Amino acid sequence: MSVNQHTENIQELIQSVSPELRELSEYIYDHPELGHKEFLSSKAHVELLEKHGFEVEYPYLGIDTAFKAVYKGKKDGPTIAYLSEYDALPGIGHGCGHNLLGSTDTGAGIVLSKLVDEVGGTVVVLGTPAEETNGDKVTMAESGTFDDIDVAFCTHPSDGYYASGTSMAMEAIEFRFHGKTAHAAASPFEGKNALDACLNTFNNINALRQQLHPSARVHGVIKQGGEAANIIPDFTRAEFYVRAMDMPYLNELKQKVIQCAEAGALAAGCKMDWGHYEASYQNLITNKTLSEKYNENMRRLGIEMDTEEKDSMGSMDMGNVSQVVPAINPYFEISNGNSVTAHTVEFREYTKTEPAYEGMEKTIAAFTQTALDLIMDKQLLADVKAEFNSKF
Numbered sequence: 001m002s003v004n005q006h007t008e009n010i011q012e013l014i015q016s017v018s019p020e021l022r023e024l025s026e027y028i029y030d031h032p033e034l035g036h037k038e039f040l041s042s043k044a045h046v047e048l049l050e051k052h053g054f055e056v057e058y059p060y061l062g063i064d065t066a067f068k069a070v071y072k073g074k075k076d077g078p079t080i081a082y083l084s085e086y087d088a089l090p091g092i093g094h095g096c097g098h099n100l101l102g103s104t105d106t107g108a109g110i111v112l113s114k115l116v117d118e119v120g121g122t123v124v125v126l127g128t129p130a131e132e133t134n135g136d137k138v139t140m141a142e143s144g145t146f147d148d149i150d151v152a153f154c155t156h157p158s159d160g161y162y163a164s165g166t167s168m169a170m171e172a173i174e175f176r177f178h179g180k181t182a183h184a185a186a187s188p189f190e191g192k193n194a195l196d197a198c199l200n201t202f203n204n205i206n207a208l209r210q211q212l213h214p215s216a217r218v219h220g221v222i223k224q225g226g227e228a229a230n231i232i233p234d235f236t237r238a239e240f241y242v243r244a245m246d247m248p249y250l251n252e253l254k255q256k257v258i259q260c261a262e263a264g265a266l267a268a269g270c271k272m273d274w275g276h277y278e279a280s281y282q283n284l285i286t287n288k289t290l291s292e293k294y295n296e297n298m299r300r301l302g303i304e305m306d307t308e309e310k311d312s313m314g315s316m317d318m319g320n321v322s323q324v325v326p327a328i329n330p331y332f333e334i335s336n337g338n339s340v341t342a343h344t345v346e347f348r349e350y351t352k353t354e355p356a357y358e359g360m361e362k363t364i365a366a367f368t369q370t371a372l373d374l375i376m377d378k379q380l381l382a383d384v385k386a387e388f389n390s391k392f
Helices: 003-030 039-051 098-113 137-142 194-211 248-268 288-300 318-322 343-352 356-375 378-391
Strands: 053-059 067-071 079-084 122-127 152-153 156-158 169-178 217-224 235-244 271-276 330-334
Touching: 003 039, 003 098, 003 356, 039 053, 039 067, 039 098, 039 122, 067 098, 079 098, 098 122, 098 156, 098 169, 122 330, 137 235, 137 318, 156 318, 169 194, 169 248, 194 217, 194 235, 194 248, 235 248, 248 271, 288 378, 330 356, 356 378
Parallel strands: 079 122, 079 152, 156 330
Antiparallel strands: 053 067, 067 122, 169 235, 169 271, 217 235
16 A cells, blocks of 8 residues: 555544544543543443453553553564553643543554554553542663564644654752650740751752753642641641753752752751652654654644754653653644633633644644654664664
8 A cells, every 4th residue: 555545544533433442532521630640531431342352451461440452463474552541630631732632642542453454453442540649651661661672652732833842851859857845935945846847958959059051940839837837847848850961960850959958957956858759751862764764754744843952941751761762752733823821711712722733633644644654664664773772
């Protein structure tokens, strides 16, 4: 079958499944669920995938709202994975558009599954909970989920069509300070002020900022600061995100931030311990060979991808995936050319518009065509893997 025939077939398949994908997205929009509580959302994805012939493991890896759906073609070939998200934000629901994100990636898996019996290969759709907090792509990357997968795709709604770029590596660190209570007016000298230790840490980190690389970020909040103004606090807790563009500098910066907390505790006569309150995210490494093929397929659909790096100052668990398998994470437009920021009510509302569904369908088309290119062009797949292997 020629490229043009495949393109026509893909478009017909997208049109046939698009009403179900819209229904899926709007159902999840109407039932926003926070990370690891996406019971209705994950079930809706699973039911649609099972309807289209996928074999589904659900729950997956002991995670109640994760799933692994597999469709194996009748001929041998590479294994292509699409990663679906469906968690919402507190207060504003799907202000990051994961209702549409998950429907797009699941839709790409369904469309490709209709073609692999002819061309060969296996399609995997992974349901990946809690991207906004404790992303389970990290768990999957560490558990060997991607050992038998050749290439992984994920996408994200946005206010434009942006090529896959970078994301920041991130550590989610909490510091716990332990002191001694005392009456703050009658006998403060008998106490050890855990709040002072916490504030010292913030001041130390602020002093450190002058020496940080311009792209690095350290930002935090005090989650527990004491019980009453007339009691010297004996326990406080602060949470920080520490971010950098790559893992070597992140590891260096992490140690400096920990030293800031150690010094803050020492100055206040307190003790400090620390840990992670969320999963740590590695930086996204876009496979450029794969990304260029995807961009080329988008160009055939009339979309010129913006190659300026998108979301490089944020962090995502797709970064961990990109460290173990060739991967891309492009963005698609939902706002008809209007500027809109994620994690807002306005962004949420755009996910139910015709421009959003147009972006969904174009992304599915390019994702499917890129997968077909990998399946049918062994040299392309070899080049993608060679690039990946050269970096790890």
